[in-house]
Amino acid sequence: MKHFLGVVFYLFFTISISAQTSKIFPDDFLGIYKGDLTINSKRGVQKIPMEFHLLETKTEGKYDYKLVYNGQPRNYTLVVKDKIKGIFDIDENNGIILPVRVVGNVLYSFFEVQGNMLTSRLAFTDDKVDFEILFTATKNKITTGKGTKEIPFVYGYPISVVQRAYLKKKN
Template identity: 30%
Template sequence: MKNLFLMTLWLTFQSLVVVVQKVSFPDACIGTWKDTMYMYKHGTLKDSVQVRLTVAKHTDPNAWAWKTEYLSAQRPAVKDYVLRLKDAAKNLYVTDEGGGLELTDYLVGNKLYSVFETGGFLLTSSYELLGDHLIFEVTSGKKETATHSEVATYATDNLQRVIFEKEK
């Protein structure tokens, strides 16, 4: 009897593990998220804005609508992107910003990373799902004077960060 109970318990646990593993990072993000983005320059808070992120399944089964709305009275903005799975074996995604612009994203565990350069600035972007929060961060900075010929360093001058909560 004890062995039957333990076997049933083990099988139940294994089936729960399979269910959890089938939910992809983007699928776990589906919904509407909202909170305040804080913007820092050289470690000092400079501004903040209410932000709403809406993640939804796309018509393409390997894509998700990824819409960010900056709810500012002075400078409202909308970034309506598509997150696409490019190579599941490599956990490789792309953020399609439209007009042929795609940023490469890598999923490691429950965190999606992107690193790119534009206008002389190196930017890092990440989304991390922690429990019932989705943390979004962007850092940016320019290349600093090299102190060694094999290594280039970049300043982290700016940080934008929001800890989203899912709307119910």
């Protein structure tokens, strides 16, 4: 009987955990999120109000993806390429399209523009987004290692700006 109760408890617990983690991006995280963005750079620390909007559109496979910094909106479109594989694009609606990847409930991107590399990470939970952008200039590349088979060259890029926000869902 003890063994039976243990199995029942295990199954109940496993099903409960599965139900809680079976959210599908982006549909289960639509909404408007608000908070403050902290920008840490060589100039110091700055805080500005920030919003992130992820909303349905009338076009299947496309979502409004809006970043609002200090009241200034940047209107993008999130485009589904392969939802099962987590492959999406962020269309900046000006000819620039950034590839993004979703793993679990985290959206990642990595791109270079005008000699700068940026990586972004948006981690979604039920009512929050943990937003982060890391920035480095490619000209600041540091080379270490020996360039041999045993110890290859390794290129490092010192991070010069970290932007971070914890945004809470408002609707």
